[in-house]
Structure formats: structure tokens, C-alpha cells
Amino acid sequence: MKKVTIAEVAKRANYSSGTVSAVINAKNSVKPATRDHILKVMKELNFRPKGVARNLKKATQDKSIGIIIKDLNYPFYASIATGAREYANSKGYSVIVASSESDHEREKELSHLFSEKDIKGAIIAPTVEGRAEIEHLFQLRMINYPFVLLEDVKGIQANVVAIDNSKAIKRAVTYLIDSGHTKIVHFAGPPNSSHTQERIEGFRHAFSESTLAFHKDMIVSIGSNYDESFAKTLEYFKSRSRENYPTAIVCFNDLQALAVLTALKELKLCVPEDISVIGNDDIYYAKIYPVPLTTIRAPQHEIGKRAAEILIENIESATVLPPKRVVLDTEFIIRESSKVLKH
Amino acid sequence: MKKVTIAEVAKRANYSSGTVSAVINAKNSVKPATRDHILKVMKELNFRPKGVARNLKKATQDKSIGIIIKDLNYPFYASIATGAREYANSKGYSVIVASSESDHEREKELSHLFSEKDIKGAIIAPTVEGRAEIEHLFQLRMINYPFVLLEDVKGIQANVVAIDNSKAIKRAVTYLIDSGHTKIVHFAGPPNSSHTQERIEGFRHAFSESTLAFHKDMIVSIGSNYDESFAKTLEYFKSRSRENYPTAIVCFNDLQALAVLTALKELKLCVPEDISVIGNDDIYYAKIYPVPLTTIRAPQHEIGKRAAEILIENIESATVLPPKRVVLDTEFIIRESSKVLKH
DNA sequence: GAAAAGAAATGAACTGATTCAATTTCCCGG
DNA sequence: CCGGGAAATTGAATCAGTTCATTTCTTTTC
Numbered sequence: 001m002k003k004v005t006i007a008e009v010a011k012r013a014n015y016s017s018g019t020v021s022a023v024i025n026a027k028n029s030v031k032p033a034t035r036d037h038i039l040k041v042m043k044e045l046n047f048r049p050k051g052v053a054r055n056l057k058k059a060t061q062d063k064s065i066g067i068i069i070k071d072l073n074y075p076f077y078a079s080i081a082t083g084a085r086e087y088a089n090s091k092g093y094s095v096i097v098a099s100s101e102s103d104h105e106r107e108k109e110l111s112h113l114f115s116e117k118d119i120k121g122a123i124i125a126p127t128v129e130g131r132a133e134i135e136h137l138f139q140l141r142m143i144n145y146p147f148v149l150l151e152d153v154k155g156i157q158a159n160v161v162a163i164d165n166s167k168a169i170k171r172a173v174t175y176l177i178d179s180g181h182t183k184i185v186h187f188a189g190p191p192n193s194s195h196t197q198e199r200i201e202g203f204r205h206a207f208s209e210s211t212l213a214f215h216k217d218m219i220v221s222i223g224s225n226y227d228e229s230f231a232k233t234l235e236y237f238k239s240r241s242r243e244n245y246p247t248a249i250v251c252f253n254d255l256q257a258l259a260v261l262t263a264l265k266e267l268k269l270c271v272p273e274d275i276s277v278i279g280n281d282d283i284y285y286a287k288i289y290p291v292p293l294t295t296i297r298a299p300q301h302e303i304g305k306r307a308a309e310i311l312i313e314n315i316e317s318a319t320v321l322p323p324k325r326v327v328l329d330t331e332f333i334i335r336e337s338s339k340v341l342k343h
Numbered sequence: 344m345k346k347v348t349i350a351e352v353a354k355r356a357n358y359s360s361g362t363v364s365a366v367i368n369a370k371n372s373v374k375p376a377t378r379d380h381i382l383k384v385m386k387e388l389n390f391r392p393k394g395v396a397r398n399l400k401k402a403t404q405d406k407s408i409g410i411i412i413k414d415l416n417y418p419f420y421a422s423i424a425t426g427a428r429e430y431a432n433s434k435g436y437s438v439i440v441a442s443s444e445s446d447h448e449r450e451k452e453l454s455h456l457f458s459e460k461d462i463k464g465a466i467i468a469p470t471v472e473g474r475a476e477i478e479h480l481f482q483l484r485m486i487n488y489p490f491v492l493l494e495d496v497k498g499i500q501a502n503v504v505a506i507d508n509s510k511a512i513k514r515a516v517t518y519l520i521d522s523g524h525t526k527i528v529h530f531a532g533p534p535n536s537s538h539t540q541e542r543i544e545g546f547r548h549a550f551s552e553s554t555l556a557f558h559k560d561m562i563v564s565i566g567s568n569y570d571e572s573f574a575k576t577l578e579y580f581k582s583r584s585r586e587n588y589p590t591a592i593v594c595f596n597d598l599q600a601l602a603v604l605t606a607l608k609e610l611k612l613c614v615p616e617d618i619s620v621i622g623n624d625d626i627y628y629a630k631i632y633p634v635p636l637t638t639i640r641a642p643q644h645e646i647g648k649r650a651a652e653i654l655i656e657n658i659e660s661a662t663v664l665p666p667k668r669v670v671l672d673t674e675f676i677i678r679e680s681s682k683v684l685k686h
Numbered sequence: 687g688a689a690a691a692g693a694a695a696t697g698a699a700c701t702g703a704t705t706c707a708a709t710t711t712c713c714c715g716g
Numbered sequence: 717c718c719g720g721g722a723a724a725t726t727g728a729a730t731c732a733g734t735t736c737a738t739t740t741c742t743t744t745t746c
Contacts, residue, residue: 024485052395056393261633
């Protein structure tokens with residue numbers, strides 16, 4: 001199945017390529033009868049003019065940026081994308097989004113796709129599996145392709161807009177300790193995520209600055225998707241006696257926290273009376289939930305906006321700019337899923 | 344600021360364009376010293392090879408499709424996109440997503456963007472504002488650009504994968520009527536959406552087949568975003584006496600239904616004891632909610648999958664295929680937010 | 687140190703559209 | 717039926733890279 005070109009259409013229709021081009025571009029210099037005839041031939045041959053070739057000569061260059069997120073369905077990323085989109089749109093850029101599904105290979109493919117399609121730059125939530133596989137980032141850098149990462153990646157100095165996960169969790173845990181909780185556990189995320197590591201670190205750090213001792217049993221791996229977290233929560237509580245229940249759970253993220261809340265309800269445990277639950281991210285649905293979730297708010301909108309800002313600055317710069325690193329503050333939001341035990 | 348071309352890099356580096364090209368493409372026929380030198384010049388000039396030109400000659404054509412949804416943050420669309428992505432990926436296609444924000448102009452821009460970038464085809468959730476502005480679809484059709492719509496659009500016969508909104512709502516309302524509800528209202532969506540109209544139609548239809556009379560006060564316009572729906576629900580109940588409260592509310596979509604549930608809680612009205620609430624779509628969060636939502640499930644995953652299937656079939660066809668129209672069934676899911684009044 | 691082999695670099699042809707000055711066709715008034 | 721201006725059409729140049737047969741430069745070998 002060979003590609004049909006404009007030349008073939010022209011030959012078949014007995015007109016020149018210029019006229020066919022005029023038809024495609026809806027120029028009004030073409031006689032209606034000619035136009036109809038050429039359109040008919042185009043349809044017969046299923047002629048699809050190659051966008052790549054069309055744009056080569058075209059004067060007007062479109063402006064567009066891409067975002068590679070890890071999960072289309074997790075509202076956290078959708079909000080970041082929206083923040084980026086709003087800023088980019090205000091600067092005249094279109095925005096397209098793609099999901100890597102936390103798959104390093106797919107991330108690589110997508111970043112190639114973006115650069116090959118002349119998407120002017122990319123915001124990337126990077127997935128680094130095992131040892132740092134970051135050739136694709138160096139590849140982008142080689143062709144001076146502007147990009148901004150949403151997490152630090154070891155081994156490359158690049159534009160980064162991120163939050164301090166460790167500090168954020170530490171703050172929440174310190175709050176729990178200060179409010180009299182002693183039996184605190186962390187329901188941790190997927191082991192291969194750098195976020196998981198940072199959050200565990202923050203958890204430990206809070207203990208090291210308190211009078212309480214950290215114990216590794218306090219870290220419970222509980223998966224990242226809802227169903228898995230729900231099941232593992234049930235399992236966790238069923239496998240221990242009531243006096244060994246924690247009084248507070250710090251979750252990896254809000255979706256997981258919602259799963260925990262639902263599981264606790266099924267176990268007839270009350271939140272926050274029996275157990276305090278703290279989430280992370282402050283996704284849209286965290287505050288909609290009937291027991292509004294105490295959580296650590298990542299400024300999703302702002303993250304997207306700042307990333308887009310830096311990206312566009314790089315795109316429009318005539319020279320290669322030095323990498324920028326922005327760490328945004330999180331906000332600890334106390335709602336109704338946590339309670340103070342003593343003062 | 345003129346575009347830096349490979350020729351300039353070549354001249355400045357004292358090598359030929361072929362060698363520079365070899366460097367860009369990481370061919371190993373270049374002497375390391377040469378390579379380093381050319382890379383340095385590339386960086387100095389901030390040379391960004393134009394993807395468009397690179398791809399013109401390249402043998403391997405990438406495979407990719409695009410999806411234009413209306414809202415990145417509404418899980419309904421994210422699920423459709425995911426369904427499409429999974430199928431497309433299995434066929435070797437990359438998928439990119441863009442949001443039109445229900446803005447017809449943006450939809451038009453994005454569809455142009457896709458075709459110009461040689462994204463091989465598009466799935467489009469169309470926004471038709473006021474009179475049918477569908478030139479951009481005809482534009483796509485003219486260049487035989489494959490696309491699939493997620494709603495019927497008047498005035499054009501195209502590939503469509505959709506659900507029967509009217510029928511779906513009718514079913515829910517008939518259920519309510521059969522379970523003894525007499526005071527039923529419909530909290531309708533944004534007036535300019537075809538979905539809103541179809542759902543109102545289904546609501547009326549259920550009444551016309553029952554012994555109950557329809558009255559236009561049963562249709563309450565309540566916006567589409569959460570905050571607006573929440574506020575308007577409060578307002579609705581505060582502006583009438585208790586004996587005029589409905590016993591059942593059929594909502595435009597699930598997000599709205601969640602807003603209604605939250606508002607009712609604030610009003611100290613119990614669901615489903617005092618009032619039954621029915622949603623629409625069955626978004627992910629509908630079942631996570633502590634009062635699991637009775638709703639009408641649109642097979643989001645399936646919609647995306649079928650759309651991608653038809654799209655790819657068209658992309659890979661040597662001839663122009665006749666339009667296909669697929670209407671998928673919805674499923675009425677009774678959970679805990681609704682109750683039967685009598686039998 | 688010359689010949690052969692291998693490595694590195696060249697540059698013109700090529701990709702598939704658009705563009706636009708030049709040419710041909712059409713149409714209308716005299 | 718002719719002339720001239722407008723309308724329609726032509727086709728070669730152009731866009732910015734890749735490709736690859738050919739040439740030039742290095743090594744290696746005896």
C-alpha cells in the first residue's frame with residue numbers, strides 16, 4: 001500500500017499539483033467544476049496529504065506543547081495538566097497530553113513522538129525504573145529540545161518543578177505526634193516510585209526528631225490503585241488484634257486514603273474517632289468525600305503553571321538557558337478525617 | 344529570530360550537512376572528536392532540528408492517534424481515553440489527548456493540529472455551539488482524515504460511537520415511577536449541551552408512558568460543575584417548603600449527583616431515606632462514595648475501545664470507508680442512593 | 687613505503703507538499 | 717470577431733532535513 005501523493009492526484013485528475021493544492025487549502029481561485037472533479041479524484045484515491053510535507057513550506061508555525069503524565073485517571077495529574085494548559089493557552093500555545101502509565105518505554109516513545117512532531121516542548125512526569133535509564137532525556141537535550149521534569153531525576157541536571165515530598169509527610173507526621181498519636185503507620189505506595197521513597201524518608205525523619213522510636217513495621221506497602229489498597233487495608237486490620245491497631249494512618253496519596261476510609265467503614269471503625277487518616281495530594285474528590293480528608297495539598301495547578309512558564313521561556317529563548325529548579329511548598333490541610341488525641 | 348538550519352550548523356562547524364545529520368541521529372560513522380565539535384556548535388547556535396523536515400524523508404512512519412475530549416478533569420472522559428489508549432496501544436499506536444474545554448474554537452484548532460502533525464486520526468467529543476458549526480469536520484473529511492465522533496452531530500454523517508442518553512434516563516425515571524415515586528425532578532446540565540437536551544427528552548418520555556403528568560417545573564437547570572451544582576441545590580431546597588420537596592432527583596451526571604448528595608447532607612436530609620438521588624455516567628468515584636450512587640453506567644471503556652477500533656480500521660484502509668454508527672447500551676445500576684417507596 | 691582495507695565525510699538527490707510569477711483560458715463590451 | 721482584463725491554471729523553486737553512492741582520509745599489513 002504505497003502512499004498517494006499530490007502528484008498522482010494531479011495526474012489522475014488532469015490538473016497540476018498547484019491546482020490540487022489550491023483545492024486542499026480551499027483557495028477560491030479554483031473553478032467550482034474543477035474543484036469538484038479534483039475532490040472526487042482525491043476521494044477515489046483516498047488521498048491524505050501528508051501533514052509533514054504541508055508544514056515544511058507553510059509560513060505560519062503553530063505553537064504547541066506536550067505533557068507526559070503517568071496516569072490519565074488520577075485527578076492529581078489532570079489538575080497539573082490543567083494548570084499547564086491554562087497558562088500555555090494564555091500564551092497562545094495548544095496543549096496535548098499523553099500518559100506513560102508509569103512505563104519508562106512508553107515515556108521514551110512519547111517524548112520522541114513529541115519532538116518528531118514539532119511539538120515545541122514537553123513537560124514530563126518521569127518514570128525511572130531501576131537504574132537510571134535516562135538516555136531519552138539526553139537525546140532530547142542533544143537536539144536542544146526544551147523540557148521540564150516534574151520530579152528530580154538522578155544523573156541529569158534539567159528544568160524541574162517539584163514539591164518536597166519528604167518535608168510534606170514529615171510535617172503531617174509531626175502534627176500527629178504533637179497531637180498525642182503514638183501508634184502511627186505509613187501506608188506506602190508502589191516500591192519503584194521515587195515518591196514512595198521520599199515519603200517514607202519524611203515519615204522516618206519526623207520520628208527521629210521526636211521522642212518516639214521508629215520501627216520498620218510502621219511502613220506498610222499497600223499498592224497504589226484503589227482496589228489493591230482497599231483489599232490490603234482489610235487484610236492489615238484482620239491480621240492483628242484490636243489493641244495493635246494504629247491510631248493514625250498516613251497514606252501515600254488521596255486515592256489510597258479513600259480506599260482506606262472505605263475499608264475502615266466496612267470494618268466498622270470510625271474516622272476520626274477510632275482512627276485518624278491523612279491523605280496526600282489533595283485531589284478534587286478529597287474534599288467532596290463526606291468525611292473530608294485531612295491531607296497534604298500539592299499545588300497542582302501551580303505546578304502545571306510554573307512548569308509551562310519555564311518551558312515556554314525555554315522554547316522562546318534564542319539561546320540554551322541554564323536549568324531551573326523550582327520546589328513548591330505544600331500545605332497541610334486539616335479537615336475531618338483526623339483528630340487530636342491530647343494537648 | 345530566524346530558524347537555525349542544519350546548513351548553518353554545518354558551515355559553522357566546517358563539516359557537511361550529512362555529517363551533522365549523522366550526529367543528530369547518533370550514527371556511529373562519526374569520529375568522536377567530530378561529534379563533540381558538532382554538538383558544541385549545535386548548542387552554541389541552539390539548533391533545534393525541525394521534526395517536520397526530519398520526518399519527510401524518514402522511512403519509518405510512526406503510528407499515533409489523537410483524542411479530543413471536553414474536560415481533562417472529568418473522569419468520564421479520562422476513562423474513555425483510557426479505553427481508546429489500551430486498544431490503540433495493542434495495535435501499536437501511540438495516543439495523545441487534548442481537551443477542548445467544550446469550546447468549539449479550541450476543538451477546531453486541535454483537530455487541525457492533529458491533522459497537520461500527521462497524527463493518523465482523531466476521536467472527537469464534539470462541541471456544537473448554537474447553529475451547527477461543523478466546517479472543521481468537513482475540512483477533515485475533505486482531506487480524507489479519519490475521525491470518529493463520540494456524539495451525533497447534525498448535518499454530517501460520520502463515524503459515531505455513542506450511547507442513547509434519552510433511553511438511559513427514561514429507564515431510570517421509569518424505575519422511580521414504578522417504585523412509587525411521584526415527586527421526581529431532573530437536575531439538568533448546561534443548556535448548550537446536546538446531552539442535556541437528550542436527557543430532558545428521556546425524562547419527559549418516561550412520564551408520557553406513565554400515568555403521571557409531566558410539568559416543566561420538574562426540570563431544574565443546575566449547571567455542570569461541582570460548586571455551582573452544590574450552591575444551586577441548597578438554593579433549590581431553601582426556596583421551598585418541605586412538603587414541596589421532591590422524593591427523587593435524577594441528575595445530569597455523577598459529579599453533579601455528588602454535589603447534590605453533599606448539599607443534602609448539609610441540609611440534614613437523608614439519602615435515600617428522605618430523597619433518592621440518581622446519577623449518570625458511573626464515574627470511578629461514584630462507587631467509592633460512602634453512599635454508593637445509583638446511576639446509569641455508560642460503558643466508558645468500551646466507548647473508547649470501539650471508537651479506537653473504528654478509527655484504526657479507517658486509518659489502515661486503502662479506500663474511504665462508509666461511516667459507521669455504533670450505539671452502546673447503558674446499564675442501570677442500583678446502589679444505595681435510591682430506594683423503593685412501594686411495590 | 688606502497689597497497690589494500692576500513693573509517694569518515696561529502697554533497698547532490700530526494701521527500702511531498704506550498705508558493706507565486708508566468709502563462710493560458712475565459713468572458714464581455716465594442 | 718477582436719482585444720483586453722479578469723479568472724484559472726501551471727510548474728519550477730522552495731522548505732529543512734535524510735540518504736547513500738562516491739570520495740577522501742586513516743590505518744593496517746607486508
